[in-house]
Amino acid sequence: MNITALDRPASLVERVCQQLAELIRGGSTEEERWLPGERSLAEKLGVSRTVVREATKRLEQQGMLEIQHGTGIKIVDRLHRPLNDSLTLLIPDMADRLQQLNEARLSIEPDAASSAAQRATKEQIKTMRRIQTQLEKAPDNAAAIEADIAAHHAIADASGNLIYRLILDSLAEIGVTSRLRTIGRIGKKTAIEHHEAILSAIERRDAEVAREAMRIHILAAGEDMDLPALKTRKAK
Numbered sequence: 581m582n583i584t585a586l587d588r589p590a591s592l593v594e595r596v597c598q599q600l601a602e603l604i605r606g607g608s609t610e611e612e613r614w615l616p617g618e619r620s621l622a623e624k625l626g627v628s629r630t631v632v633r634e635a636t637k638r639l640e641q642q643g644m645l646e647i648q649h650g651t652g653i654k655i656v657d658r659l660h661r662p663l664n665d666s667l668t669l670l671i672p673d674m675a676d677r678l679q680q681l682n683e684a685r686l687s688i689e690p691d692a693a694s695s696a697a698q699r700a701t702k703e704q705i706k707t708m709r710r711i712q713t714q715l716e717k718a719p720d721n722a723a724a725i726e727a728d729i730a731a732h733h734a735i736a737d738a739s740g741n742l743i744y745r746l747i748l749d750s751l752a753e754i755g756v757t758s759r760l761r762t763i764g765r766i767g768k769k770t771a772i773e774h775h776e777a778i779l780s781a782i783e784r785r786d787a788e789v790a791r792e793a794m795r796i797h798i799l800a801a802g803e804d805m806d807l808p809a810l811k812t813r814k815a816k
Contacts (some may be wrong), residue, residue, distance in 0.1 A: 615652070620631050644656065674757070677754055682802040688744060690791040691739075693735055696790065697785050700738035701738070704738040708734045708738065715727035715728070715771065717767065721768070724763050733748055733749070735794075761804070762804040
């Protein structure tokens with residue numbers, strides 16, 4: 581006798597989460613950055629306030645909402661937060677985190693650059709060129725690091741793969757730390773040269789050159805972080 585599992589219908593909470601997520605993704609104006617109050621949402625959705633409360637808590641944990649008690653429910657873009665908050669707990673040693681960060685980037689970003697060379701729109705290429713100019717003209721390391729991160733995020737956006745961008749967002753905070761050990765130690769000159777090589781390949785629609793240029797860039801960043809020195813200092 582073959583017995584197969586029945587499809588489990590989505591719970592009310594799951595259905596409310598799905599509907600609110602669709603509403604959030606469709607919002608664009610400043611007024612749409614806030615959801616109606618809990619009571620109003622319950623009435624509009626035809627469910628209890630308890631269901632709305634549980635759904636909004638889940639979406640807050642997922643980084644889509646921020647519940648401000650006494651103010652309202654704000655729509656935010658922090659889908660990366662759950663992973664970002666886990667990194668320190670999962671990998672407590674800073675040198676290990678930085679090394680694994682570079683390994684992860686090496687697995688992801690060359691493909692993202694290759695896809696960007698094939699898929700980037702003219703507007704996206706203009707955005708990348710503008711960010712490159714910001715990096716070149718950055719008055720200090722903080723501004724250079726900000727432009728560096730923005731450049732990598734713009735490439736991920738241009739790749740057309742939202743998961744690439746979500747992963748990079750999840751690594752953003754440790755990414756700042758890694759750049760403090762590269763740009764912060766040796767300056768922005770290498771970053772400018774490497775980013776220019778990647779961007780030029782994307783502008784020429786040369787996917788393989790873009791991939792290789794990004795690979796070289798990330799490998800060099802790993803060397804510039806000088807992780808052996810960091811591990812040696814900790815051992816002392």
